[in-house]
Amino acid sequence: MGSNKWVSSLQLMIVIINIMVGASLLMLPRTVAETAKQDMWLSVLLASALMGTSFRIAAALAAYFPAYTSIEYHCILLGRTFGNILNCIMLALMLAITAQFVRVFRMAVKIFLLDLTPSQVIVLALLLLALYATQHGLAPVIRVQQFLFLFSYSIFIFLILLGLLAIEAEHYTPVLANGVKPVLQGTAACWMAYSGPEFIIGLVYPYVARRESVIRFGLAGIGAVAVLYVFITGITLGILGPEEIADFLIPTVMAYRSVEIPDTFIERIDGYLVIVWIAICFTALVNWLYFTGFGIARMMKLENSRSVIVLLLPVICYLENLPPDIQAVMASASWLNYIGLAWGLGVLPLLWGIAWWRRRR
Secondary structure, three states: OOOOOOEOHHHHHHHHHHHHOOOHHHHHHHHHHHHHHHHHHHHHHHHHHHHHHHHHHHHHHHHOOOOOOHHHHHHHHHOHHHHHHHHHHHHHHHHHHHHHHHHHHHHHHHHHOOOOOOHHHHHHHHHHHHHHHOOOOHHHHHHHHHHHHHHHHHHHHHHHHHHHHHOOHHHHOOOOOOOOHHHHHHHHHOHHHOOOHHHHHHHHHHHEOOHHHHHHHHHHHHHHHHHHHHHHHHHHHHHHOHHHHOOOOOHHHHHHOOOOOOOOOOOOHHHHHHHHHHHHHHHHHHHHHHHHHHHHHHHOOOOOOHHHHHHHHHHHHHHHOOOOOHHHHHHHHHHHHHHHHHHHHHHHHHHHHHHHHHHHO
16 A cells, blocks of 8 residues: 555545445345344434444554554564464454454345356456456555445435335334343344444555644444444344344345335336445445455565555355355354454454553553
8 A cells, every 4th residue: 555644534434334235235124123123223323323432442442553463562572473363353353353244245245136147257256357456556445435325326326215115113113022132132233234344444544644633534434334234234124123123134125125215117216226226335445455464464564555455356156155055154244243342342452452551651
């Protein structure tokens, strides 16, 4: 990425939004409905608050070492051996999330759009396009996201709001019927829907032009995603109800199959929803792929991450194909969710505490 500080605050916010939003747009309601039921929207809000806390800690940690990425300051804080072990854990987690992302994308496209196309063709086309987008550094990656951001999200939000035509108010009551515990369980279950900012801020912080605004713009991005998730979960809940949501693998698309616009020729809103979702998913995958390769390249002290990203593709193909069925995919997603939760609310505060103590001494 070079040594110049050129990433603007707005660009950082766009990257943060795009790395969070992806497969969760379609699968998040099912994840939360299994535990929180009709209070799922509360779980989504609480999860955004937890991610905001984790991001503030990660940004404060990065601010102690403004000239280094997280790959370097892990070794400064813990020593070379333990620092590199922690780097391997972080990069392995990012790689596993990327592979999980590709698997969910493949399942959704296979089910709703290209049911006769071999799964390997879908995955190969997606990864080759992402590879092309990541071969020339972060600048082209950000330009692609800026180009797609306003177009894709404006259409997606418009389509999501059309779901208000089909909601039923009784699906939202009673509030907190089973107490607070199911809401808290749902909060933990949807952590991975927000995952991403706590990883990338440590990698991109040295290249941000206005570091004093990192936390403000980062929290604004997390807040924007929280609003989007609340709309998606709330509208899906209003259309299907909590019991029916838990029965569908991808409930958001199933909910919008019943949405109709009166006195128009427009039909099958779910088809338009999936098409726009593909563009959003692509930008999320590009972020995960690039920053994973960038982190590995920094750890190996390589000049750039091009060759690393190329070598990551067969690894991602292998990992995404490991779960034999849908049940295994959901189980692996649950494990990744709680490992990411431990990283964001356990490891990062510990590292920040060590950095604070060293600075105090």
